[in-house]
Amino acid sequence: MIAAAPSFALPFGLSVPAALLLGGAGLVVLVVTLWAGRRTGQVSLRDVEGLVSSLHQANFELTGRVRTMGESLSARQGDLARLVGERLDTVNARLGQTLERSAHRTGEGLSKLNERLAVIDAAQARLADLTEEVVGLRDVLANKQARGAYGQARMEAIVRDGLPSDVYAFQPTLSNRTRPDCTVKLPGDRAALVIDAKFPLEAFTALKAAAGERARAEAAARVRTDMGKHIRDIAERYLIPGETQDTALMFVPSESVFADLSEHFSDVMQKAHRARVSVVSPTLLALAIQLMRSVARDARMREQAHLIQAEVRGLMDEVRRLGDRVGKLDDHFRLARKDVADLATLTDRIVARGDKIDSLDCAAPPASSSPGPAALPSLFGVAP
Structure with a gap:
């Protein structure tokens, strides 16, 4: 009995059961060939037994190789599953980020759209008011x-x-x-x-x-x-x-x-x-x-x-009176300047007299020449 091999992919697009089926078909063909040769006398029984033994050995080796290949393919399938999982996790993370950014951009776009819709609503309201005014103006212009x-x-x-x-x-x-x-x-x-x-x-x-x-x-x-x-x-x-x-x-x-x-x-x-x-x-x-x-x-x-002429004449009279008062004030200033000049001249004279007095020699006379008390009456014309 040939042990059943697990189903794994083989080169040239063949699976393990397919390879075993091909091996069994070859064995049948070989047995038929040997039986036909045995009937014709060309192949002996020992040769047939040797060939069958060789065929069993080849079948056993093929089963071992298929099992080894299945184990290798199973390990590779695990690696492939892990790699696919990692890639799926990466894709899921990127997809989540992309969806989050898209949701954020969509939210911003919707907020801006709401703002623009509000502006459009306000403009539409103003347009409706303007339309009512235009219709009212048309009604006004239609009525004589x-x-x-x-x-x-x-x-x-x-x-x-x-x-x-x-x-x-x-x-x-x-x-x-x-x-x-x-x-x-x-x-x-x-x-x-x-x-x-x-x-x-x-x-x-x-x-x-x-x-x-x-x-x-x-x-x-x-x-x-x-x-x-x-x-x-x-x-x-x-x-x-x-x-x-x-x-x-x-x-x-x-x-x-x-x-x-x-x-x-x-x-x-x-x-x-x-x-x-x-x-x-x-x-x-x-x-x-x-x-x-x-x-x-x-x-x-x-x-x-x-x-206007009367006002101008009154203004000119006021200007003339102002000129008279300025002339009188000038006379007062002129007299004041003259008095100040006279005062300055008198002050100079007084200062000059003071300087002369200050320059006189006021020293005491000698004792012999000074008149005594007996001579005083003669000075006033009175006899002693």
Whole structure:
């Protein structure tokens, strides 16, 4: 009986049972060959026994070698398993670090994303507010009365910022029972300048919304018609000789609309000039208001010129009185300097007299020459 060998891999891709199977097949082939030779008389029984013994010895050696190879392969499989385990541990550690870094980066990215989302939410809220304001402005501009109030409010803001309150008036009543939006009366001028803030915007809205050439042509014709009617209304209602100026201002509360008028409707602008109606934008109105302010300031200065001259004359009188007092003070200083000089001269004389007195010889006279007591009466003319 041939012992069963463990299943291990062998060279050339064969396993141990496969090698044993091949060995058994060779043994069978050899036995068959020997039996065939024995029948033919070519091989003796001793030869067959020798060959079988040799075959058993080879089979035993092959089994030992296979067992040794199996043990070697088992040891190598253990080393391979340990190496694979170490590599798996290293890979797991690196994978854990990579996952940790990825989680950290993902957290940072999510925090930044949350911040940006917060900024986007705030911007969206502001955009929503702006959208509501734009919609409200569109509603205002769509309504004639609201649009007139909007233009009136903007015009009033420009006028209030540039002129004193006693120069302008809003919604005054003229002699022909009309009420312009604003009148400006400069000092020294009895005629007032009329400013109209109502503007026909529907035709311009239709012109912006027109898609085809025909629609644009119809909208442009409507613009010319509406503008011409409004210009005639201003000229007929607000240009009153002796009460208002010869020119009135038509205020357009939009710079873009004014630019479209100037660029594409020059005939309308010329018609307005011929009718003595000047179309002004917010910038031009502010410039005109500044010019009016300068004119009003110059007129008030001319009106107050006599007061300024009186003040200047009073100032000159004060200056003359100041000069007189300075002259008197100079006289006082001159007299004081003279007195001081006289005092200095007298002091010098006194010092000189003192020096002379100090230089006199005041030594005692001799005893013989000194008069005695009996001679004293003779000095006074009295006999002894």
